[in-house]
Amino acid sequence: MVFPDELERWIRPVLQGRTAHVMKSPDQIMEELGIAPEQAIKLNRNENPFGCSPKVNQALADYVTYNLYPDDAQTEFRELISQYVGTTPDRVVGAAGGSHVLDIIVRLFVDPGDEVINCVPTFGLYEFISDLYGAKIVEVPRDGNFDIDVNAIKAAITEKTKLIFLCNPNNPTGNITQQEDLLAVAETGVPVVVDEAYYEFSRETVVPFIAQYPNMMVARTLSKWAGMAGIRLGYGIFTTSIANYLMGIKLPFGISTPAVIALRASLQDKDYLMKNVKQLIAEGERLYQELTQIDFLRPYPSRTNFMFCVVLRGNANEIVEELKRRGILITFYDTPRLRNGFRISVGRREQNDKVIDVLRDIGASLSK
Ligand SMILES: Cc1ncc(COP(=O)(O)O)c(C=O)c1O
Structure with a gap:
């Protein structure tokens, strides 16, 4: 549908011409291909293939007062997360997913025309959110190993x-930024977001340094390690003063009651969830080794639950499409900094085996 011209002029100029994301759901894609959704292997969104803790399902089913609004002060949420992280509740702010944590951070600091530094290639959401607030994105390219360039920043x-914005480990390349580089950027005094969405996989964090660098903020999520992507829960760790500001500008009731219930149950079942994380790390290493044996691919080592792979021979898009036809979803990349490649999330063992088999099969049909 074309938006009527006479109405479009009322839209904020930075948003004029934007269109809705037409992302088909994995189930829709599979339905179109005639593949039963439960047969699909979804390795395109870095989700946790083991799901959430069974205790979460039970706790959600047992709760009854969903008719009441949640606690806007996030009291229990902040308490639970502060214990998990090893900090104090007044330095924690929650939102409906790490994405929304990033959104309120940008909302706090960025006016139209301000500049936001983005170390590309990296997670696309940083640019997306900054754009919404009218920021000018200043791209500082990573080097050939996808390390950030501190001097250029x-x-x-x-x-x-x-x-x-610093994504650590970086999505979609999976690599870690050395702590000294992160701190060197923080040393500039400019507000720095370190996105630790994959912290439980990498075990690298700058949380202990926030006291020393009050301009440094850490964003995290329950989507990956805790298998709660569908529940939507993320949080940030800040100085108490920034946390207070953020609590003052977030929308009311941003964390749902089910999200808090799910968090409580997940933390009670942390050992189970961390066992799954360990298994995904081991599977990721195995997948990496297997992919290195496939001669038309160059996988990059990763400290997350996904890895980036360059297609050395053949067309990455065609390979991604062929996988899709066989019921496997992965993410295609072809940007100036990430040519002819794909990102693949680590699945369960049998899913990874299937992917490897299919990739070998595709390889056999590529001309040498
Ligand atoms: C680097 C990074 N940050 C943040 C997120 C946002 O996660 P969510 O909004 O599901 O918490 C993701 C999700 O893929 C991510 O990869």
Whole structure:
């Protein structure tokens, strides 16, 4: 549908011309291909293939007062997360997913025309959110190993710079940024977001340094390690003053009652969830080794539950489409910084085996 011209002029200029995301759901894609949804192997969104803790399902079923609003002060949520992280509740702010944590951070710091530094290639949401607030994105390319370029970041800072995004480990490349580099960026005094969405896989964190670098903020999620992507729960760790600001600008009731119930149950079942994380790390290493044996692929080592793979021979898009026809969803990339590649999430053992078999099969039909 074309938006009527006379109405479009009322839309904020930075948003004019935007269209809805037309992302088909995995189930829709499979239905179109005539594949039963439960047969599909979904390795395109870095979800946890083991699901959430069974205790979450039980606790959600047992709760009855869903008719009441949740606690806007996030009292229990902040308490639970602070114990999990090893900090104090007044430094924690929650939202409906790590994405929404990033959104309120940008909302706090960025005015239209301000600059946001983004170390590409990286998670696309940083640019998306910054755009919504009218920021100018300043891209500072990573090097050939996808490491950030600290000197180039420093050189890119102007008086308009309001925020720097650092994804650690980086999505979609999976690599870690050395702690000294993260701290060197924090040393500039510019507000820095360190996105630790995959912390439970990498075990790398700068949370202990927030006291020393109050401009440093950490964003995390329950989507990956706890298998709660569908429940939507994320949080950030800040200084108490930034946390107070964020609590003041977030929308009311941003964390749902089911999300808090699910968090409580997940933390009671942390050992089970961490066993799954360990298994995914081991499977990821196995998948990496197997992919290195496939001569038309170059996988990159990863500290997450996914890895990036460059297609050395053949067309990555065709390979991704062929996998799709066989019921396997992965994510295709072809950007100036990530040519002819794909990102694949680590699945359960039998899912990874299937992927490897299919990739070998595709390889056999590619001309040498
Ligand atoms: C680097 C990174 N940050 C944040 C998120 C957002 O996660 P969610 O909004 O599901 O908590 C993701 C999800 O894929 C991610 O990869």
